[in-house]
Amino acid sequence: METSRSILQEIELPLLKAHNVRLHIKRDDLIHPDVSGNKWRKLKYFVAQYKDKKNQGIITFGGAYSNHLLATAAYCAMENIPCIGIVRGDELSPDSNQTLRDCADLGMQLVFVSRSDYMLKEDRSYKEYLIEQYPGYMIVPEGGSGYLGMLGCQEIVGEIRSVTNFDRIIVAQGTTTTSCGILLGLLDVEKLDVVPVLKNFPAVKVMKELLTYAAFDVEFTEELLEKVNVLSSFHFGGYAKVEPELISFIGDFYKQTGIKLDPVYTGKAMYALFDQIKKGAYDNETLVFIHTGGLQGARSYEKEFGSIYDIA
Numbered sequence: 001m002e003t004s005r006s007i008l009q010e011i012e013l014p015l016l017k018a019h020n021v022r023l024h025i026k027r028d029d030l031i032h033p034d035v036s037g038n039k040w041r042k043l044k045y046f047v048a049q050y051k052d053k054k055n056q057g058i059i060t061f062g063g064a065y066s067n068h069l070l071a072t073a074a075y076c077a078m079e080n081i082p083c084i085g086i087v088r089g090d091e092l093s094p095d096s097n098q099t100l101r102d103c104a105d106l107g108m109q110l111v112f113v114s115r116s117d118y119m120l121k122e123d124r125s126y127k128e129y130l131i132e133q134y135p136g137y138m139i140v141p142e143g144g145s146g147y148l149g150m151l152g153c154q155e156i157v158g159e160i161r162s163v164t165n166f167d168r169i170i171v172a173q174g175t176t177t178t179s180c181g182i183l184l185g186l187l188d189v190e191k192l193d194v195v196p197v198l199k200n201f202p203a204v205k206v207m208k209e210l211l212t213y214a215a216f217d218v219e220f221t222e223e224l225l226e227k228v229n230v231l232s233s234f235h236f237g238g239y240a241k242v243e244p245e246l247i248s249f250i251g252d253f254y255k256q257t258g259i260k261l262d263p264v265y266t267g268k269a270m271y272a273l274f275d276q277i278k279k280g281a282y283d284n285e286t287l288v289f290i291h292t293g294g295l296q297g298a299r300s301y302e303k304e305f306g307s308i309y310d311i312a
């Protein structure tokens, strides 16, 4: 698996022309059908460390529709790595939905735990318990977050710059791992707009914590964070919440560009980008939107909205 499939695609639309905006999309969604977008970027160095340390397997965590869980299952299947997915919700089973079914079919051992137990996943004693249960396994944090995940995401920027100069990158934000990685790759004049998909998310605070945890000093971190602009009002009610307006935007965008966005991350981020363009916030700029993948997550909305990409 490599990133040559992740092309930089320029989009041409009348709105962009009217504001003299050039919009490129970094198509990380094309890297691999299951290990797509930021998932491959984030897992790459965890897998390298796994091999380095000669671990016996990988344990990770996720919710019922987790992109990360499926990506880990697919990556591990490709690399012949035994893997365990700790899933939030002890009422679930491998047959509860297609994401979990796919994880199980790829060979991931699924362990369903109660919501209260799931919350312990960052606790040291719980991690020690897991290692005791599964000796030699390496724990990958939920969402592939943390320093190793950030390192993989930093590489996106060099790939973009090898094709074009740009003024600003726009990306969806969950744990902030992807955006922190990108931030580390930026030049002084380049900016980063982040779109948190969680409601009331303290984006800058969380980014600061992650960067300082990864051993960057406070002064350097604060300097870096000056490049960040948080577009905080595009969560549509919170994580995984949607509104008909968002769904029809995604359908409309697909119709105009042939590019699918997901309702949880990339749809919200692209909606924010278009909102900013309409307001003139990006006039005369060259923008790069990071398509972080996540399309398998769209399946969970089909019951309510039908096939999202037929709407509009």
Ligand SMILES: Cc1ncc(COP(=O)(O)O)c(C=O)c1O
Residues within 6 Å of the ligand: 037, 038, 067, 068, 143, 172, 173, 174, 175, 176, 177, 178, 179, 262, 265, 266, 292, 293, 294, 295
């Ligand atoms: C498709 C998609 N886009 C964006 C993100 C946000 O990335 P991060 O958690 O690194 O902020 C995620 C979550 O990992 C995701 O699954």
